[in-house]
Each structure stands twice: as structure tokens, then as C-alpha cells.
Amino acid sequence: MGKPSGARHCHSRRSRECASDLRHPKHCGGSLACRLRHEDQDCRGAGSWPPRGHDHKRHGRARSHPPRRGPRGQFLSRHGRCHRPPAPPSPRGLGHGGPGPRMGLAPSRPSSPGKSLDVLPPTSGEGMNILVLATRIPFPLEKGDKLRLYHQLRHLAPNHDITLCCLADRPIDEDQTRALSSLVTALHMLPVSGPRRWLRMMGAWLSPLPFQVTWFTDGKAKMALHTLLKEVEPDVVFCQLVRGAEYIKDFHEVPKVLDYMDALSAGMHRRSHMAQGILGPLKRWAMRTEGNRLARYEARVFEYFDRHIIISRNDRLLIPHRDRDTVDIVPNGVDLQAFGPSSSPVEADMPTLLFTGNMAYEPNVDAAEHLVKDILPLVQTRPVRVVLAGAEPKQRVLDLASPEVEVTGWVDDIAAEYHRATLFVAPLRLGTGLQNKVLEAMCSEVPCVLSPHAFSPLGMPSEGHAVVCGDPQSFATAIDQLLSDPSQRHHMAQQAKAQIHKNFSWEGHVAGLEQILKEAAQ
Incomplete structure (x- = not known):
């Protein structure tokens, strides 16, 4: 260059x-x-x-200038x-079609991934x-x-x-x-x-x-x-x-x-x-x-x-x-209206640990394997279910499926997956940036057990908002503790949701x- x-x-x-x-x-x-x-x-x-x-004869041709710099x-x-x-302003309504190409995780709202959101009204400026x-x-x-x-x-x-x-x-x-x-x-x-x-x-x-x-x-x-x-x-x-x-x-x-x-x-x-x-x-x-x-x-x-x-x-x-x-x-x-507690919560037949993401993306594949192979065997609570929700799962993710592990593939309504989850577990070790999945889970009032990789970009104190763990045993201990204490789960979910509403609106x-x-x- x-x-x-x-x-x-x-x-x-x-x-x-x-x-x-x-x-x-x-x-x-x-x-x-x-x-x-x-x-x-x-x-x-x-x-x-x-x-x-x-x-060009009157005004001359374009001339080149050296670049100048600002402050x-x-x-x-x-x-x-x-x-x-x-x-x-003009009325610009949106049609709602069927699902789009089945290429990955459902969008950050409870509607079909092929359906778009309403256009917002003009504000000012x-x-x-x-x-x-x-x-x-x-x-x-x-x-x-x-x-x-x-x-x-x-x-x-x-x-x-x-x-x-x-x-x-x-x-x-x-x-x-x-x-x-x-x-x-x-x-x-x-x-x-x-x-x-x-x-x-x-x-x-x-x-x-x-x-x-x-x-x-x-x-x-x-x-x-x-x-x-x-x-x-x-x-x-x-x-x-x-x-x-x-x-x-x-x-x-x-x-x-x-x-x-x-x-x-x-x-x-x-x-x-x-x-x-x-x-x-x-x-x-x-x-x-x-x-x-x-x-x-x-x-x-x-x-x-x-x-x-x-x-x-x-x-x-x-x-x-x-x-x-x-x-x-x-x-x-995060879409604050699309994600939130379910208006008609359904009691799960067993505790459910949820992890979401595009399962073709290597950091998500690694986290899914880490959850199932390294963390789940150390969890004492039984029965328990792990749900890996996201499309384009690589063969390595599909191979994780078992009676205890559900690999969903593409989901049309990702909000529904959060609603039926007891805990959201994201043991991410790779990648960078702010995780949309964490924002969605917290906004949906799902208690979160996260790696430092997944939590630190939020820029909020972990105490009262999530449990942050650095190794498989600490993950398993935190999962067991939260599954045995509904009041702690509820308090943590409420605190995290308040922070998301305060600091993470689009x-x-x-x-x-x-x-x-x-x-x-x-």
C-alpha cells in the first residue's frame, strides 16, 4: 500500500x-x-x-492537491x-416474508430470520x-x-x-x-x-x-x-x-x-x-x-x-x-422489545444449559466442545440438558449430540430458546468483540455463567450480574450452585437485565x- x-x-x-x-x-x-x-x-x-x-475550458480540469490533516x-x-x-418522511412499510436462507443463527428478535423489523419514525437533525x-x-x-x-x-x-x-x-x-x-x-x-x-x-x-x-x-x-x-x-x-x-x-x-x-x-x-x-x-x-x-x-x-x-x-x-x-x-x-422474559413461561422438564451462536464459527465450535467435553462431565446436577442452538453446525458440533446434548441447527425463533433455558453458559476461549449472545441472554433474564472472554467486553462488574469462570471445574461448580438456588438465579437475572436496558440499547x-x-x- x-x-x-x-x-x-x-x-x-x-x-x-x-x-x-x-x-x-x-x-x-x-x-x-x-x-x-x-x-x-x-x-x-x-x-x-x-x-x-x-x-473544462472555462473552469479548468480537476487538479490534484496534497492531503491535509485534521486535529x-x-x-x-x-x-x-x-x-x-x-x-x-414517507410511509415505508415492511413486508414480512418467509424465512431467509438457512445460513446461521436466528436474528436478535423472536420473529423469523427472514422477517425484517419495522422502520423507525424520524427523530430530528x-x-x-x-x-x-x-x-x-x-x-x-x-x-x-x-x-x-x-x-x-x-x-x-x-x-x-x-x-x-x-x-x-x-x-x-x-x-x-x-x-x-x-x-x-x-x-x-x-x-x-x-x-x-x-x-x-x-x-x-x-x-x-x-x-x-x-x-x-x-x-x-x-x-x-x-x-x-x-x-x-x-x-x-x-x-x-x-x-x-x-x-x-x-x-x-x-x-x-x-x-x-x-x-x-x-x-x-x-x-x-x-x-x-x-x-x-x-x-x-x-x-x-x-x-x-x-x-x-x-x-x-x-x-x-x-x-x-x-x-x-x-x-x-x-x-x-x-x-x-x-x-x-x-x-x-440488543432489541429490548424482542428479548425479555416470556409472557407465558413454560416449566422445563429438567435444567437446561444453553449456548447459542453460528456453529460454523471456530470460536463457537471450540466453546461448544469445551462445554460438552470438559465442563459437563464435572457437573454434579442430574438430570441436566445442554442445548447448542445455531445453524451451520460443523461435524465436530454434530458429533457432540447425545441424550444429554441437543444440537438444534437453524432455529427460527432464538428468543424461545432463551425462554426455555435455565442457565446460559458461554465458555468462550477464542475470538474478540462484544458477544451479542450474552446481551440477548441477559436481556431475556437468563442467568449467565461466562468466561472472561465473553464477559469482559461488557464493561460491567461481574458481581451480581454474572458468574465469571476460568476453568472447567469453576464452571461446573458455578452451574451446580445456581441450579440449586432459584433465588440467586432470579436476582442475578434481574440485575443483569437492568444493566443491559441501561447501557445497551441500539x-x-x-x-x-x-x-x-x-x-x-x-
């Missing part, structure tokens, strides 16, 4: 009359552009580049933007024109990054115009279109070719880029996005994850905000220590290599963005950059993100 090369700035932009514009795929460099909402505006949000009416040391753009006024880049389509909500972005879009949508650009190696389906159409002004799929991906990966060992950055970065998709950026002229660009940074890091006409989400390099290093089997040494070497590349990239890409956010203070400490303290904390939230956290985007756009 080279240093930022400076922005190109068009010095004269003729004002354009308001118009609704239905974009065709050819207008965004071959991407599938779905114009989903048309509203009258005082300035055109998706113009051409150079602007129509720009006279945080970030690069500031030198561009004239056409600021849109806030769009008038001046609207922005925001372009969002996602490396995956944020629906269905079976992965943490998709759940996080979906709720961020849902709470930003009432007050801002959002152009959502998603990398995709397959066409968007009807359920995804229906779920996202009410949240965005325009939805663009940037095709990422499978054959080109594998060709890139063949040479990935010769590149300094992390393997996952190489996997997600496609040259044609990058050109299509740059064409779209020049047409849309956003006030600010919001990029989720460093995996997408190569697409926009050299585009300096617009302020950029990066969501690190987790410290991916630290997570990869932790996973490298747990690789086992015949291929264990090779896996450990590959993961260490990827972890080192990610660490260098997380530090290097920091310079190309005006603002940065991350999910927790713990993860911020793991970003390998001298100015990491300037990274803003924007935690995940509304509050997205309001912080909205302020960061506004400051970057100024």
Missing part, C-alpha cells in the same frame, strides 16, 4: 435541479443497482462525474459536496447523504457483522439518505431485498467473481495484504464503486471492517469512517494457539501469518480514514496504532455513531 496520494477536486459544480433518478446497472460499472425509493430533493444526490454542465491527524478531503436537505460499504449483505442476521450493520442502518434510515453497497458473489434474493429496501435510498450489489477470487488467492502469499482482504477485494468491483462514489457524491462514506478498506482508502474526495468492529488480528492470533489435529502445525502457521498481516494492515489503514470506531474498549487496546485512543467506542445493542449506540458521521462530514 502506498501513501494517500491526494484528492482530486472539481472547483466548479453547477447546481442541478431536483430530479428522481432510476439507476440502471450499467450506470454503476456493471453492478446491480436497485433504486428503491424516490423522493423530491433540492439537490441531486446521484449526479455524474464530472458534473453535467462543467466546462486527529486524519486526512481531510478537499471537495465541494452538494448537501441534501433531510428528506420528507439535518439529514446526510451516507454511502455504506459492506462486505456482506446484512440480511439474514446470522452473523455478528450483519446484525450490527442492519440495526445501524435501521436507526440511521429515518433521518438520512443511505446508499448501501454490498459485495456479493451471488444475486440478492427477494427476502434480502424486502428487508433492506425500506432502509436505504439505493441498494447496489458489487459482483465479486468467484474465479477471480481464487486466482487472487493463488498469489496471496506474495502479497503483504491479509488473506481476507485479498479474498474480498475485486478490481472490477472497486472500479464500479469509484464510479458510483462520483455519481452519488455522498457527504460521508462508512466502511464496515478492514476487509473493505482497499475499495475506498485511496478515494480522498469524501470523508471516510471505518468500523474496525473487532480487533481481528488479536482474534486470529488467539485462534492460532488452538489449532489441533494432523494439520494443526500448518493451521497455526497460516493463522499466525494472517494475524501478523492483519496487525500491520490495521495499523496502516488507520491513516486513510478520518474517524474510526470499534465495538469495545478491550478491542481498542488491541489495535496496533499509536493513536488508537482516538478510536471511538460504539458497542452493539438507539443510544447508533445515536453516537450518527454524531461521529456528522462530525466527519463537516
Whole structure:
């Protein structure tokens, strides 16, 4: 990666009359552009580049400027933007379709994973024109990054115009279109070719880029996005994850905000220590290599963005950059209405220990094995049931099934699983970031027995809110004690739920993100 090369700035932009514009795929460099909402505006949000009416003979061609820095040391753009006024509120109802693709854990609400939530009403403030880049389509909500972005879009949508650009190696389906159409002004799929991906990966060992950055970065998709950026002229660009940074890091006409989400390099290093089997040494070497590349990239890409956010203070400490303290904390939230105590609780026939997560994700696979193989044999209470709820279970998870262990696979209603659980047990040893599963369990008034890995990102004292354990015997002892003491379980569940309601609403956290985007756009 080279240093930022400076922005190109068009010095004269003729004002354009308001118009609704239905974009065709050819207008965004071959991407599938779905114009989903048309509203009258005082300035055109998706113009051409150079602007129509720009006279090169009169005004001169665009010139290059050296990048200038702001008070945080970030690069500031030198561009004239056409600021849109806030769009008038319009009724944007949501259809409710059937379940989406069976790809993972049910979303953070008791509805079907293929059903989207109602759009929130406008609140206040001046609207922005925001372009969002996602490396995956944020629906269905079976992965943490998709759940996080979906709720961020849902709470930003009432007050801002959002152009959502998603990398995709397959066409968007009807359920995804229906779920996202009410949240965005325009939805663009940037095709990422499978054959080109594998060709890139063949040479990935010769590149300094992390393997996952190489996997997600496609040259044609990058050109299509740059064409779209020049047409849309956003006030600010919001990029989720460093995996997408190569697409926009050299585009300096617009302020950029990066969501690190987790410290991916630290997570990869932790996973490298747990690789086992015949291929264990090779896996450990590959993961260490990827972890080192990610660490260098997380530090290097920091310079190309005006603002940065991350999910927790713990993860911020793991970003390998001298100015990491300037990274803003924007935690995940939980849908407070979707998760809560059951209105009609059902008494379980035996105590139930629940662990949830996408069971194709290695940290969850490791935690499931740790719970069943290392902790459950030490639990004295019998009978007892362990439920592993989450889709795409690897064979290693399926092999854990027994009369005492239920592996559910995909579940349509994850809230129901919390309602029938006696305890939520998360012995996570790998991964980084704030665990949505812990927020959901606490909000559902399920007492939690957690590893330090699962609990510490919450930033709350453990006493009275959860039992934190570091080894199998302490897990088993805590489980036995809580199963024998209903009053302690009830008190702990109430205390934890109060903390979640106070500190982990999506509304509050997205309001912080909205302020960061506004400051970057100024």
C-alpha cells in the first residue's frame, strides 16, 4: 500500500435541479443497482462525474492537491459536496416474508430470520447523504457483522439518505431485498467473481495484504464503486471492517469512517494457539501469518480514514496504532422489545444449559466442545440438558449430540430458546468483540455463567450480574450452585437485565455513531 496520494477536486459544480433518478446497472460499472425509493430533493444526490454542465475550458480540469490533516491527524478531503436537505418522511412499510436462507443463527428478535423489523419514525437533525460499504449483505442476521450493520442502518434510515453497497458473489434474493429496501435510498450489489477470487488467492502469499482482504477485494468491483462514489457524491462514506478498506482508502474526495468492529488480528492470533489435529502445525502457521498481516494492515489503514470506531474498549487496546485512543467506542445493542422474559413461561422438564451462536464459527465450535467435553462431565446436577442452538453446525458440533446434548441447527425463533433455558453458559476461549449472545441472554433474564472472554467486553462488574469462570471445574461448580438456588438465579437475572436496558440499547449506540458521521462530514 502506498501513501494517500491526494484528492482530486472539481472547483466548479453547477447546481442541478431536483430530479428522481432510476439507476440502471450499467450506470454503476456493471453492478446491480436497485433504486428503491424516490423522493423530491433540492439537490441531486446521484449526479455524474464530472458534473453535467462543467466546462473544462472555462473552469479548468480537476487538479490534484496534497492531503491535509485534521486535529486527529486524519486526512481531510478537499471537495465541494452538494448537501441534501433531510428528506420528507414517507410511509415505508415492511413486508414480512418467509424465512431467509438457512445460513446461521436466528436474528436478535423472536420473529423469523427472514422477517425484517419495522422502520423507525424520524427523530430530528439535518439529514446526510451516507454511502455504506459492506462486505456482506446484512440480511439474514446470522452473523455478528450483519446484525450490527442492519440495526445501524435501521436507526440511521429515518433521518438520512443511505446508499448501501454490498459485495456479493451471488444475486440478492427477494427476502434480502424486502428487508433492506425500506432502509436505504439505493441498494447496489458489487459482483465479486468467484474465479477471480481464487486466482487472487493463488498469489496471496506474495502479497503483504491479509488473506481476507485479498479474498474480498475485486478490481472490477472497486472500479464500479469509484464510479458510483462520483455519481452519488455522498457527504460521508462508512466502511464496515478492514476487509473493505482497499475499495475506498485511496478515494480522498469524501470523508471516510471505518468500523474496525473487532480487533481481528488479536482474534486470529488467539485462534492460532488452538489449532489441533494432523494439520494443526500448518493451521497455526497460516493463522499466525494472517494475524501478523492483519496487525500491520490495521495499523496502516488507520491513516486513510478520518474517524474510526470499534465495538469495545478491550478491542481498542488491541489495535496496533499509536493513536488508537482516538478510536471511538460504539458497542452493539440488543432489541429490548424482542428479548425479555416470556409472557407465558413454560416449566422445563429438567435444567437446561444453553449456548447459542453460528456453529460454523471456530470460536463457537471450540466453546461448544469445551462445554460438552470438559465442563459437563464435572457437573454434579442430574438430570441436566445442554442445548447448542445455531445453524451451520460443523461435524465436530454434530458429533457432540447425545441424550444429554441437543444440537438444534437453524432455529427460527432464538428468543424461545432463551425462554426455555435455565442457565446460559458461554465458555468462550477464542475470538474478540462484544458477544451479542450474552446481551440477548441477559436481556431475556437468563442467568449467565461466562468466561472472561465473553464477559469482559461488557464493561460491567461481574458481581451480581454474572458468574465469571476460568476453568472447567469453576464452571461446573458455578452451574451446580445456581441450579440449586432459584433465588440467586432470579436476582442475578434481574440485575443483569437492568444493566443491559441501561447501557445497551441500539438507539443510544447508533445515536453516537450518527454524531461521529456528522462530525466527519463537516
